[in-house]
Amino acid sequence: MDGKGATADPQLQQFIEVESQKQRFQQLVHQMTEVCWEKCMDKPGPKLDSRTEACFVNCVERFIDTSQFILNRLEQTQRSRGAFSETMYE
Amino acid sequence: MDSQGVTADPQLQQFIEVESQKQRFQQLVHQMTEVCWEKCMDKPGPKLDSRTEACFVNCVERFIDTSQFILNRLEQTQKSRGSSSATMTD
Numbered sequence: 001m002d003g004k005g006a007t008a009d010p011q012l013q014q015f016i017e018v019e020s021q022k023q024r025f026q027q028l029v030h031q032m033t034e035v036c037w038e039k040c041m042d043k044p045g046p047k048l049d050s051r052t053e054a055c056f057v058n059c060v061e062r063f064i065d066t067s068q069f070i071l072n073r074l075e076q077t078q079r080s081r082g083a084f085s086e087t088m089y090e
Numbered sequence: 091m092d093s094q095g096v097t098a099d100p101q102l103q104q105f106i107e108v109e110s111q112k113q114r115f116q117q118l119v120h121q122m123t124e125v126c127w128e129k130c131m132d133k134p135g136p137k138l139d140s141r142t143e144a145c146f147v148n149c150v151e152r153f154i155d156t157s158q159f160i161l162n163r164l165e166q167t168q169k170s171r172g173s174s175s176a177t178m179t180d
Contacts, residue, residue: 035127039134058134065138066131066146067123073150074119081154 032063122153 040055130145 031124035124036134039131055134058136062131062134062138063123063127066127067119069138069143069146070123070126070150071119073147074115074122077150077154 032060035063036060122150125153126150 036056036059039059040052042052126146126149129149130142132142
């Protein structure tokens with residue numbers, strides 16, 4: 001938030017930044033829990049067995065890989081397709 | 091946001107515009123990651139294999155095609171049906 005006219009209080013600014021980051025992280029945990037539960041959990045048993053846990057490990061890593069892949073691909077596509085943006089954004 | 095009465099500071103205006111665009115792009119990446127993960131990922135493994143990556147590539151492109159198609163179709167429908175908008179929008 002470098003723009004003029006935005007809050008002039010650097011302490012408040014940093015507070016906002018830290019809180020926003022916490023929120024984004026929490027949303028990520030929430031989303032990944034849902035996604036990996038869907039992919040890895042068969043019928044819930046009396047405990048998390050090691051196969052399910054191994055799947056969770058892979059799931060978190062592959063989801064991050066996927067997110068990066070999609071980002072790269074989207075940037076690439078945007079460059080070659082030009083202004084598809086009017087359909088995609090809101 | 092060109093109307094009078096909104097901020098008179100062009101620098102702030104541009105800052106807002108750029109940040110908004112970044113946010114819309116991030117939301118798009120987020121949505122596409124979720125959608126393509128659902129369609130392309132079987133059981134998460136130790137790495138992204140080439141078949142899954144190929145699926146991601148197709149997924150991104152087809153999702154954009156779909157969005158464009160829906161937009162066109164909706165515009166067409168709106169033109170021929172006239173005021174269907176009373177039921178659809180809002």
